[in-house]
Amino acid sequence: MISSSDKNPLTLLTRVFGYSAFRGRQKEVIEHVLKGGSCLVLMPTGGGKSLCYQIPAMIRYGLGLVVSPLIALMQDQVDALAQNGVAAAFYNSTLDSAQKSQIRKQAQTGGLDLLYVAPETLNSPGFQSFIQGLPLSLIAVDEAHCVSQWGHDFRPDYLEVARLREHFPSTPLIALTATADPQTQKDVRERLGLAHDPIFSSSFDRPNIRYQIGSKEKSREQLFDFIQSEHPDQAGIVYVLSRTNVDETAAWLTQKGLKAMPYHAGLDANQRRQNQARFLREEGWIMVATIAFGMGIDKPNVRFVAHLNLPKSVESYYQETGRAGRDGEPASAWMAYSSADVVKLRRMMEGGEGTDDFKKLGRKKLDDMRNLCEATQCRRQVLLAYFGEEHSGACGNCDNCLQPSNTWDATISAQKALSAIARTGERFGAGHLIDLLMGKETEKAVQFGHTRLSVFGVGKDLDKKQWASLFRQLVAAKVVTVDVEGYGAYKLNPNSWAVLKEGQKVWLREEAKSVGKSKQTRYTKTEGSSNNAGPVNANLFEALRTLRLKLAKAQGLPPYVVFHDSALREMAARRPTTLNEFAQIPGVGEAKLKHYGSTFVELLRQLSPAPEIKQTPAVSSSKGASNSSDETLNLFRQGLDAKAIASQRGLTITTVWDHFGQLIFEKKLDLKDVVDLSDKEIVLLQTELSDSAGRLKPVFEKFGGKYSFDVLKCVKAEKQNLGNGLLY
Numbered sequence: 194m195i196s197s198s199d200k201n202p203l204t205l206l207t208r209v210f211g212y213s214a215f216r217g218r219q220k221e222v223i224e225h226v227l228k229g230g231s232c233l234v235l236m237p238t239g240g241g242k243s244l245c246y247q248i249p250a251m252i253r254y255g256l257g258l259v260v261s262p263l264i265a266l267m268q269d270q271v272d273a274l275a276q277n278g279v280a281a282a283f284y285n286s287t288l289d290s291a292q293k294s295q296i297r298k299q300a301q302t303g304g305l306d307l308l309y310v311a312p313e314t315l316n317s318p319g320f321q322s323f324i325q326g327l328p329l330s331l332i333a334v335d336e337a338h339c340v341s342q343w344g345h346d347f348r349p350d351y352l353e354v355a356r357l358r359e360h361f362p363s364t365p366l367i368a369l370t371a372t373a374d375p376q377t378q379k380d381v382r383e384r385l386g387l388a389h390d391p392i393f394s395s396s397f398d399r400p401n402i403r404y405q406i407g408s409k410e411k412s413r414e415q416l417f418d419f420i421q422s423e424h425p426d427q428a429g430i431v432y433v434l435s436r437t438n439v440d441e442t443a444a445w446l447t448q449k450g451l452k453a454m455p456y457h458a459g460l461d462a463n464q465r466r467q468n469q470a471r472f473l474r475e476e477g478w479i480m481v482a483t484i485a486f487g488m489g490i491d492k493p494n495v496r497f498v499a500h501l502n503l504p505k506s507v508e509s510y511y512q513e514t515g516r517a518g519r520d521g522e523p524a525s526a527w528m529a530y531s532s533a534d535v536v537k538l539r540r541m542m543e544g545g546e547g548t549d550d551f552k553k554l555g556r557k558k559l560d561d562m563r564n565l566c567e568a569t570q571c572r573r574q575v576l577l578a579y580f581g582e583e584h585s586g587a588c589g590n591c592d593n594c595l596q597p598s599n600t601w602d603a604t605i606s607a608q609k610a611l612s613a614i615a616r617t618g619e620r621f622g623a624g625h626l627i628d629l630l631m632g633k634e635t636e637k638a639v640q641f642g643h644t645r646l647s648v649f650g651v652g653k654d655l656d657k658k659q660w661a662s663l664f665r666q667l668v669a670a671k672v673v674t675v676d677v678e679g680y681g682a683y684k685l686n687p688n689s690w691a692v693l694k695e696g697q698k699v700w701l702r703e704e705a706k707s708v709g710k711s712k713q714t715r716y717t718k719t720e721g722s723s724n725n726a727g728p729v730n731a732n733l734f735e736a737l738r739t740l741r742l743k744l745a746k747a748q749g750l751p752p753y754v755v756f757h758d759s760a761l762r763e764m765a766a767r768r769p770t771t772l773n774e775f776a777q778i779p780g781v782g783e784a785k786l787k788h789y790g791s792t793f794v795e796l797l798r799q800l801s802p803a804p805e806i807k808q809t810p811a812v813s814s815s816k817g818a819s820n821s822s823d824e825t826l827n828l829f830r831q832g833l834d835a836k837a838i839a840s841q842r843g844l845t846i847t848t849v850w851d852h853f854g855q856l857i858f859e860k861k862l863d864l865k866d867v868v869d870l871s872d873k874e875i876v877l878l879q880t881e882l883s884d885s886a887g888r889l890k891p892v893f894e895k896f897g898g899k900y901s902f903d904v905l906k907c908v909k910a911e912k913q914n915l916g917n918g919l920l921y
């Protein structure tokens with residue numbers, strides 16, 4: 194419990210949360226709220242929004258009421274606060290009446306600093322009569338953009354917040370969001386009665402996120418390449434549009450040996466809960482999901498968010514990609530898109546409910562999204578401009594900055610394309626037009642007599658990909674209009690005629706880069722983040738991670754609620770061996786020092802200052818793995834192969850191969866038991882692995898994929914086992 198005499202925000206920040214200084218505009222917001230002021234706070238994800246109301250709620254008299262949209266998020270926040278010794282609870286439909294009455298009693302006797310509540314609970318008669326009798330220190334409205342009909346995520350329940358305010362006119366209200374364009378901001382302020390209160394806005398920029406957007410070809414393979422080359426074994430979210438696509442993509446990735454699971458509203462509630470819990474509590478899972486997944490996901494070490502379909506607005510894109518890298522460490526926002534996505538979304542929208550104004554707004558938002566995809570300048574600049582923020586560009590951490598595209602005079606090709614549209618009666622989309630330009634005698638071309646047109650075969654100078662890119666860019670530049678009701682047929686407009694008849698110049702960028710294969714955008718360990726604590730002993734970090742997992746599991750908590758990765762990294766870098774030193778680690782407050790200090794210090798003492806931590810293999814190093822790999826060994830000895838073991842044990846094939854690697858390293862298995870390689874090949878691969886300093890990817894690429902990552906992992910394990918001199 195926090196002593197009520199602690200009234201200084203900075204003292205609380207240090208003692209409770211373990212940080213020595215406020216970030217961004219936190220201090221200003223806190224001071225404003227402490228004086229009783231209301232405000233709107235615009236801060237990016239991971240910018241420290243919650244401290245803006247948590248600290249004032251702990252200092253001001255009364256209960257801090259926090260309106261938050263999802264139960265999962267509440268649970269996490271309450272758990273995290275409890276870890277820091279803050280008295281917090283949540284109140285929603287998952288509690289039984291005994292639990293509810295206990296929380297009411299706790300609040301009534303002043304035993305709670307913060308109470309989290311879902312908007313739909315707010316105006317239930319029971320809650321109303323309870324809350325009316327209490328002094329409130331403040332009302333915080335998280336994800337406040339949900340109150341606006343102009344936002345991308347309107348939730349009618351949020352209108353209850355506006356009504357709640359009528360009962361507490363003099364209680365400070367603090368509305369917070371990480372995603373709101375200027376129109377949404379205005380709407381939020383009006384609806385919550387904040388029109389005359391200040392806005393505290395921080396830059397929306399997320400410098401640790403690398404944005405990559407490219408054209409869609411074989412999207413799953415592109416995705417697989419991207420994950421393998423940039424984020425192997427790391428947690429990520431893959432967004433697709435439909436439930437079927439979710440299931441298929443998750444199954445495809447699993448079959449390729451990755452740890453992937455599905456999440457969408459069509460799964461039964463139990464399965465959904467299970468998958469979500471697994472994603473939060475275990476390491477390295479990939480969640481393939483519709484946009485039903487994500488709100489309320491507070492996992493800080495999601496390393497990538499990938500889109501296989503276009504989001505419907507820049508706000509959605511920003512919010513969904515914002516779930517990557519909340520811990521400030523390097524992360525990726527990756528997308529493969531095609532113009533068919535735009536057509537599909539347009540048709541869904543036109544066919545959906547809503548007023549004409551609403552649809553018009555939807556079209557505008559989709560156009561803005563497409564422009565972000567087709568942009569040739571810095572993505573960050575375009576993205577931030579959408580939120581009304583200036584950025585000088587050249588961020589150095591987006592695909593366009595890392596690989597600037599060249600432009601070319603595409604006037605003549607554009608004229609060919611436009612003329613093909615005109616001569617076929619403005620009735621066809623890109624697929625048929627490209628066939629035509631390239632002179633392909635398809636059934637369709639013959640049937641419509643298009644092989645006799647003068648444009649037939651005039652475009653052989655470009656390939657299919659280049660034509661597809663050209664059409665997309667013509668649409669983005671509004672030189673061609675897409676007829677949504679006509680199933681995506683291309684139509685000419687006045688701009689088209691200016692190009693066709695008046696010879697107006699068209700400059701386009703060279704063939705859109707394909708995402709997923711580029712080597713230039715590959716991460717190295719140290720780039721892309723200012724928050725890295727410097728070179729850290731990977732084995733020490735792993736040992737700390739294992740300890741964290743054990744402590745979290747024992748309490749039924751996600752690991753990051755115990756400590757963030759960044760705190761572990763600091764521990765590994767500074768190696769504190771006394772409690773005093775441990776207290777200096779950012780994220781270690783008094784409560785965590787008391788609970789975990791001696792356990793962690795003991796481990797750090799054991800492992801430091803040993804000059805060399807004993808080398809462990811690159812394969813799985815979690816504590817359970819050795820038992821688990823022994824089980825794999827038993828099944829292997831019974832004659833089962835990797836696939837059969839995986840299916841029997843409910844593991845991914847990759848995990849089984851990790852076990853093989855572990856077993857080879859422990860000399861319980863011979864390399865040749867599991868891989869079909871000649872001695873010559875083994876020597877060759879081990880030499881290559883030496884040259885690549887043990888990195889698998891370069892070797893994988895050198896042989897054009899002939900040896901899978903699984904095979905290479907085992908060869909590496911054998912090499913380490915030899916290299917340690919354990920065998921000879």
Ligand SMILES: [Zn+2]
Nearest residue numbers: 571588591594
């Ligand atoms: Zn950039």
